[in-house]
Amino acid sequence: MSYTAAGALHMHTFFSDGTGSVQDLVRAAKESGLHWIWITDHDDLRAKPQEGYHDGLLVLVGYEITPRRNHYLVGDTNEIISRELPPAGYIDAVRAQGALGIIAHPDERVVNEYTEGYEWEDWSLRGFDGIELWNYMSDWIQHYTPLMKYRNFFLPRFALAGPTAKTLAWWDGLQVEGARPSGVFGVDAHAHRVHRLGREWTVYPYRHCFDRLTNYLQLDSPLSRDFDVAAAQVWAALRAGRNIMANRIHGEATHATFEARNRAGDAVTCGQELPLGDGVTLNFTAPRPAELRLIRNGETVATTPQQQALRFDAHLTGHYRVEAWRGSQLWLMTNHVHVV
Ligand SMILES: [Zn+2]
Numbered sequence: 001m002s003y004t005a006a007g008a009l010h011m012h013t014f015f016s017d018g019t020g021s022v023q024d025l026v027r028a029a030k031e032s033g034l035h036w037i038w039i040t041d042h043d044d045l046r047a048k049p050q051e052g053y054h055d056g057l058l059v060l061v062g063y064e065i066t067p068r069r070n071h072y073l074v075g076d077t078n079e080i081i082s083r084e085l086p087p088a089g090y091i092d093a094v095r096a097q098g099a100l101g102i103i104a105h106p107d108e109r110v111v112n113e114y115t116e117g118y119e120w121e122d123w124s125l126r127g128f129d130g131i132e133l134w135n136y137m138s139d140w141i142q143h144y145t146p147l148m149k150y151r152n153f154f155l156p157r158f159a160l161a162g163p164t165a166k167t168l169a170w171w172d173g174l175q176v177e178g179a180r181p182s183g184v185f186g187v188d189a190h191a192h193r194v195h196r197l198g199r200e201w202t203v204y205p206y207r208h209c210f211d212r213l214t215n216y217l218q219l220d221s222p223l224s225r226d227f228d229v230a231a232a233q234v235w236a237a238l239r240a241g242r243n244i245m246a247n248r249i250h251g252e253a254t255h256a257t258f259e260a261r262n263r264a265g266d267a268v269t270c271g272q273e274l275p276l277g278d279g280v281t282l283n284f285t286a287p288r289p290a291e292l293r294l295i296r297n298g299e300t301v302a303t304t305p306q307q308q309a310l311r312f313d314a315h316l317t318g319h320y321r322v323e324a325w326r327g328s329q330l331w332l333m334t335n336h337v338h339v340v
């Protein structure tokens with residue numbers, strides 16, 4: 001039995017270059033139906049005293065290490081690591097603290113009026129806990145062109161491409177290699193204010209971002225009402241990859257499940273390991289029909305047309321994950337189940 005806790009991560013308040021307060025984020029996240037948020041201002045922990053439960057919403061505060069390039073999300077910590085270190089230096093320092101480190105928007109390469117291309121440069125580095133596979137703001141900015149600007153603003157669903165093939169190939173390859181970083185979706189919400197067409201607009205409001213990219217953590221017990229226990233549950237699930245990620249433009253995923261069960265009756269979900277023994281059955285269920293794809297070690301091994309369930313008998317060890325597609329867009333993506 002697993003319990004889901006929906007939440008968003010990677011967001012900025014007015015302590016860095018966002019426009020809202022912690023309370024603004026809380027209000028937006030509550031309206032969006034989330035259970036937890038993780039705030040990540042740039043090299044700044046001033047929101048830390050506001051960590052805790054706010055109106056039933058779990059608020060966690062970390063930060064984003066933000067040099068010119070190579071941004072790194074840090075959680076489960078009270079201490080800022082210097083952005084003056086090289087990336088290998090802050091990866092190691094975060095790890096030495098026992099904190100959680102996630103590479104932010106690794107494949108952001110386009111340069112335009114909103115970005116100088118904040119990519120992750122050295123993909124041979126190791127020691128991080130996770131990868132932000134899909135960054136909402138980054139995806140939008142990558143597809144920005146002067147011509148498409150207004151269409152993309154008013155109809156953002158057309159501007160979204162999803163995780164890049166390069167990022168996914170890296171993530172899958174790291175599982176095979178044994179590093180096993182987890183995957184997350186990040187909103188990178190700022191609620192930027194701009195003046196265009198004779199009025200002030202917010203690009204994009206916090207609520208808008210929260211309604212898009214969501215992490216559904218798969219927990220053994222409900223999210224605790226005790227702050228310290230709940231925080232430990234969220235950090236552990238993010239670290240392990242006990243997470244089904246969703247683009248909620250295509251629907252909620254509270255009831256999406258991914259389970260692997262062997263002949264001995266042992267069952268696990270994504271982010272966990274299961275011995276192959278005499279064979280493992282993988283079961284994925286989605287809350288509405290979608291095209292489902294099962295991927296092993298980066299290769300698609302099974303697909304369904306529009307369906308709500310995918311069942312697969314695995315006779316090989318490997319790192320298995322599922323994608324659910326609605327039309328040409330990615331809706332759900334699980335982390336890997338490790339069959340060993
Ligand atoms: Zn960043």
Ligand SMILES: [Zn+2]
Nearest residue numbers: 010012064188
């Ligand atoms: Zn950011």
